Amino acid sequence: MININGTLVSNEKANLSYINRGFQYGDALFETIRVINSSIMFWEDHYFRLMSSMRILRMEIPANFSPEFLEEKILELLHHNELTKKACRVKINVYRDSVGKYHPLSNDIGYLISAEEIDNQFFILKEDKCEVELFKDHLMVDGLLSTLKSNNKLVPILASIFAKENDYDNCLILNQKKMVVETINGNLFLVKDNKIKTPPLADGCLNGIIRKQLVDIIGKTENYELVEESISPFELQKADELFYTNAIQGIVSITKYRKKEYLNTIAKMLIGKLNAKARLI
Template sequence: MNESLYILLNGNRISGDKAIFKASNRAFKFGDALFETIRCMHQKPMWFHDHYQRLINGMSLLKMDIKSLPPASIIEEQITSLIQKNKLFGDVRTRLTIFREDGGLYTPLSNKINYLIEVSPLSSNGYQLNPKGLLLDIYEEERKPTNRWCHYKSANALLFVMAGLFKQEQKKDDVLIVNTNNQIIEGLASNLFWIKDNIIFTPMRSSACVDGIMRKQLIRILREHQYVVQEVSGTNYDTLHQADEIFLSNAIQGIQWVVGLKDKRYYCKLSKAISRLLNEDASSYMSDFQEN
């Protein structure tokens, strides 16, 4: 994050170069936090109510006090105001983090939360398909467990930190994550899709993949345009090796096509069409937003 930018802590604007946490912060001590990463276009957060609802669902699961988080409309206004204050005129990456109040050891003294909003500029406007395909590998040193909070983004992310280090060591653009059933379920910070004979496949939520906001939008868009989308219980290398195309999705980048997984190379035909559909849908979303 650019330290010269302003941030918001519980709605209060603070310079990004100021210390804001004590050593007793529970996100720091125990990873007791959830976050959402949101792309903003024209200073408005995309599909914000889906992000907010996922955050509420995660808070409820972790027994955080939902009433201590302001309503969606207030948070949305604060994001737009922060972008304007920081004079960011292009597309923006926003991170909304919520963490339990200080106090206690493993057992908290309070379930009320604090929230932090950070913004930073993106280098592109709109969802731009990567001109050069990604090269992938599979991270198999650790497995992602299937549990009730595996669908949410938490501050307890050591699995993904280690996977990121593996990616660096292998000199790859991304890596695929494996669950405890030895199924490939997602990318490092993205959901996984693959295409075979014009059928689009993606792991279902029960596989332990993140319940991605972009994943949700893509499934909706594809089905609205009469594409066949099948949600399956994860996949394996042999299935991906036989696929025609692979792409990854997340809320910031939209979709990113994959050129290679280990020794296999892939096309980028349908992925281009899907990227166009996504941008058309995003433009429609923004038009509706501005009219309302």
């Protein structure tokens, strides 16, 4: 079952109109959240990112759209799907619920919440191969809109097709200044000696929830310096480690870029600290 505008419906009956603006114009946002045994990981950060994104897109936030209201709807959905004692991926979609062409006739919103079971109760750093390559066919444009989790994801989609066709496990996405912004599905971190770099939001990378947690964790970790700074493709083969982050996988180590193979020592250390922080939420 999924929740559409507060009503639980079966997957088979969960239909949206063809005039839905999320479908017609990409006039929509989404939030992907990890839930463990009915505990929503980093819920406050997810909630405020969603509210901030809705304000940026000039969507009308309903008066009842409080964190308590949405949490109740998430837990209600998990209960009906028998997922309250499981690890889950929950997705909240918000769309402008209005007729009109490019100009909507109102800024009212509709929403839906879906959930599916995932494998692990905690973040696990897998030892799987993860070979990456630069995706050069299309570029991310830096700016505020690029930092949002909107439905406009053509660049990552095309990058994922490129990766599949060329037997890569992921791709590194560039902005119009030819700086490395992120991977297909996560924020990028580069380790060189005791410095850990991640692209600044001004470069157009996603304002990621796990990115935010790691910026905080690294800032409190002795002997390592966190720098939010543009990453040039020329730096990649000089790095000791590369890894990316997202809300479901936590941290994923990149094992190879062209002829360069990477360690995962810092990623292992950080995922332990990330799990410890998640358990305190």
